[in-house]
Amino acid sequence: MLLMLTGLTANTQTANHFFPEKDLITTGIYYYPEQWDESQWERDIKKIADMGFEFVHVSEFAWFKMEPEEGKFDFAWLDKVINLCVKYNLKVIMCTPSATTPTWMRLNYPETFIMDGHYIRAENGTRGLESIVNPKYRMFVDKIVTEIAKRYGQNKNVIGWQIDNEPPAISDYSPSSQEAFRQWLKNKYKTIDALNAAWGTAFWSQWFSSFDQVVIPNTNLVGWWGNNPHALLDFKRYLADSQAEFLDFQADILRNFISKNQYITTNYTAVCTGADPRRTKKLDFASYTAYPNGGSDNIGELGFRLGNSKAILFAAEYYKSVGGVSGVMEMQPGPVNWGWYNPLLLPGAVRLWLYHSFAAGGKLACSYRFRQVLYSSEQYHSGIIQTDGVTLSPGGEEYMQFMKEIKDIRKQYKPTAKMPEKLAARSTAILWNLENYWSIDRQKQTNQWDAWNYPVKFLEMTKSLGAPTEVISETADFSKYKFRLFRLMNWLIQHW
Amino acid sequence: MLLMLTGLTANTQTANHFFPEKDLITTGIYYYPEQWDESQWERDIKKIADMGFEFVHVSEFAWFKMEPEEGKFDFAWLDKVINLCVKYNLKVIMCTPSATTPTWMRLNYPETFIMDGHYIRAENGTRGLESIVNPKYRMFVDKIVTEIAKRYGQNKNVIGWQIDNEPPAISDYSPSSQEAFRQWLKNKYKTIDALNAAWGTAFWSQWFSSFDQVVIPNTNLVGWWGNNPHALLDFKRYLADSQAEFLDFQADILRNFISKNQYITTNYTAVCTGADPRRTKKLDFASYTAYPNGGSDNIGELGFRLGNSKAILFAAEYYKSVGGVSGVMEMQPGPVNWGWYNPLLLPGAVRLWLYHSFAAGGKLACSYRFRQVLYSSEQYHSGIIQTDGVTLSPGGEEYMQFMKEIKDIRKQYKPTAKMPEKLAARSTAILWNLENYWSIDRQKQTNQWDAWNYPVKFLEMTKSLGAPTEVISETADFSKYKFRLFRLMNWLIQHW
């Protein structure tokens, strides 16, 4: 699962051309016009520009407003917003709204929802519970993405596209998923004998005589300890493959209509144990979302107000493995509402995180969200702007400072500058494979083992030794790394 | 949510006339004739009278015996019991039996049960799981309450009526409740646009195009963090309104038949986070049930045998806000069976609680229950009488002592006595609103916040400062209070 390699970091990556090197990092902000009266849009967008932001992120959760009734599309409101962005010289990231279907779809086509492990369908009330393998849902996604791509794919102000939101590869036990899982197994194993061998179905009489007999392994109904780990692992693989295929499916639609100057990405959560970013084939790069403070402790008595910056540490390197770009798409601008406790952040915490992200090679830093919303689930989740709609929050102040400082640093940019040789010589790679994580996490030798944070500890160590470190997969080109793990280990053993 | 006001306590309340001031407090006891052989009834009731009790509380859980088959009523057994009470000079509180339907209804009309958050119906086996908005259940309640009211409404020995038992405003996800919730929303919002605005459905694409699209917000299916807090708050309001309306529905039936000398009440639990006593309009007053010792700790090493008397502190003031009367309808007479641990009470604990209740202005003190039952869920829950049917329990002894002492104190009653001016000048009010509690408890800044016990702490503080304190609502007449919160706070800051 985890192997440390040292050598020179790769320099040539495919998606970096979307981010001019001289800009260092570009900053943006989420804005939800659908949550505010139209009369305030211009004031808000002007404010975004005045603060120093360079792009606006829109339309992620707005399906209900783009398609208020089945088949009736309305983009006039979004046109206005984008025109205002043009007016104030702000670029735009458009989002496909697939992560939150409108109520009419939820009610009229309940099959578009996942089913949980007790075979109960999800319901209206939140986001991210769609059955991404359901054909009806796919049809609706196809239509809305086509519409939005047609409308904004050639818009010069639109710099890129985010597909979906925090793709979760969520467990889905619905009939659609059962069928898709069986199909996935057929594709993988070809014959049921091959599946029987791979899953060891001779154990506990689980032997299948045809693919039709297979159901999704369900720990809810047969107990954690008793489930077949190979079946569970394949279920994880299937979920990750379906998630990647769903993102690629949307990317394909977009590509039919959009300009080559627009990139395609998505925003994985920093700790993403289900979706596997490397399985997509059509995205330009992967970004991540970072919420370092959800009530967790950290250094010292006031550490709970600082939170744990390590959430950024691993994500900033890991997601480079798709397209070579590191970028944070959501970044906590102050207290959230969903933590165990939700303290006011320590002054400087937000700026600290922004620099963490930048120091790791971040090319874009976008924050969730401009205005603190006055209602619903995240009413008490802070924004860049406070509830009055005009006053900067403390986090907003720190963003402004960061953006000003970046503009200063840009002036120091030297195209010919290179990493010092001594530093480059320490370049290290951590080999990380999500399938191994699933397998180990499922069958830990002890419940005290934290499978996810194991590589994070190694990364913390190499970084603290001043070693540039990549997170790579086993298909990476190893030739550029010198294997020095053992020497490092010896050193550590002597100096610990 | 919480505001402290000081001034003179209100003197004129509507339901105090049911309790002659010279009696100070009247005591009674729960008796379940249906649980004992008829041959023992007279012995038991004579014993109740001999011990010094003044009234008997009956028929709360006896629907199966009043209506053993659908539509066939039998009150002959209850007549005998009440006649025995007359013979031994004991008054009677009658109860409507709506909190426990008979098995025939549960089996033949399963729709009379609530559904849980996974849409599974409750079942025979316990109490308090009725769907109070189900029309079929309402029809049966209407019939049984009519029958019992007709039979005992003019009985001179019956002093009052308890409706239902510990009304819980329990969450109900049944089709009946879904329909009732939608109707409640229509009544409140009139238009779906108004609901969309109030619930902020622009967030996460939750927008509705008609009331028919709304379902009860279900944290079981969409996750705690993701649910719309306004929808959840309205669900709480709907549940509390339905509970109040159900109690008023029964009160209306009773009023058609009963004497004006008989009062109508119900018995809320001391800590009642769901039902809102102030929402009823037809009850004369609200009583409460108090179980201070369920294995909780308190002062000192033996505190677990004392339990936490604060359960009485808040309830005794809070329930005065309905009808101005404070009365405890159930009071723990010894160890219960359902605590984390169920210790023998410290000698004196029961008498202590009775005086707590009296000191807070309690007009009636009734205990659950005369005889410890020999079977079923509360077999190991103590009574006034031990399992042999004749021997007093330690708690029974303390009740006797209390009743004797009260009779002595009654001799000291002076109709013209007034509260000392110095004391009266400290009169304080705590403003408490259950809706605010729901809202804050749902979205706490930290999980370490105990929203219910916040006002209890204030009440403890004012009482410890010798201040008569009322728990009032924001519709109370504030003119009689002088606002001195800040002065008090200053004093506290200086003397803490």
Place this chain on the structure above:
Amino acid sequence: MLLMLTGLTANTQTANHFFPEKDLITTGIYYYPEQWDESQWERDIKKIADMGFEFVHVSEFAWFKMEPEEGKFDFAWLDKVINLCVKYNLKVIMCTPSATTPTWMRLNYPETFIMDGHYIRAENGTRGLESIVNPKYRMFVDKIVTEIAKRYGQNKNVIGWQIDNEPPAISDYSPSSQEAFRQWLKNKYKTIDALNAAWGTAFWSQWFSSFDQVVIPNTNLVGWWGNNPHALLDFKRYLADSQAEFLDFQADILRNFISKNQYITTNYTAVCTGADPRRTKKLDFASYTAYPNGGSDNIGELGFRLGNSKAILFAAEYYKSVGGVSGVMEMQPGPVNWGWYNPLLLPGAVRLWLYHSFAAGGKLACSYRFRQVLYSSEQYHSGIIQTDGVTLSPGGEEYMQFMKEIKDIRKQYKPTAKMPEKLAARSTAILWNLENYWSIDRQKQTNQWDAWNYPVKFLEMTKSLGAPTEVISETADFSKYKFRLFRLMNWLIQHW
């Protein structure tokens, strides 16, 4: 529930004749030919014999291989295995495969599965979730047991039969079980009035007018505290009776075909809170399965690698109450995979447990399992042989040592040896009744009470005083015990 009697231990028991006294204890091992390529069978079985094992335990989980399609039986593979055992002078314990139905049955006849307390059926993926009262399942069991009994019932190499596996008396809320429960109640109570009286249905209006109204008491749906304890106790009794009747049902089938030299047993878990071994009438004796180390602590810093041998202490005596024989059918040979943590065992731990079992009068010691399997749920559960298929595991080494030592000890066997009088005079009995355990465990005075381990503590005490101790039922012949509990208690009070 628990009563200590002292006297002489009984000498005449019915099933001891299956185990020649001069052999002291016989050892065996689980082997799963269906999990390995046929080419390895002879090598494996020869190795078993070479190591010193005396018998092989087979076919427990092999229904899928015996009846790969409904009604098509195949025993050719098993014949080969048994012939190899003959060749290498190894006896065989055959098992009925009822604890793990094949997939075709699970899919085609889902009614053969239990339903959980939310009325959701179990599914393919593990073992032990059959609805043992379902008529369809019974029909399939009847057929397979008949086939296997016919085939091997007169095989001279087969020494005995194990019915099912770790019979759990698992809670089953399926329609089949509902019907069977009602029938069980009719048989017990004859009239619904008798049930009403026994269950105290006058409490909380639970009164039934016919047996048809009764459903299985369901704590999942009506809450733990509110359930009728007598209904729950009867459900426990019904489950235990059904489990016993199911074992007897299989024993009856076997008896029609097998030799009188073959015994019939089953293998209860060491801590078995549901199934009651004493309720069977047709089994020769009961064996137990022992897993002392599942991550539990014990003496000293390394105690977690030793585990808790007390798991054997009680089981070794308790199961003697069926047929007078003590025998361990599964014994942990090294780390398991399902513990909280799964440490390497301390050197000597396995041998220690074997001697524990032997010292308690064990007649057979069989271990789960010969080879560590290369896949599925117990992939990381150790075996006697390591994953390479030929190397002994540390536990395997200890088994070999134990078997060699037993052969030496056998040479010291003296048929006329008797227990020293002083020791025999201390003979003690602990009266243990599972129904009392159920009742007390359901309604503990405190949650800190460990009802199961209460008699275990007494047993530990008597053993530490050098007293031979039996675990008996209240129907045992008390005449042979002198009641000395109080003298013992006095002694303890003085010397504690």
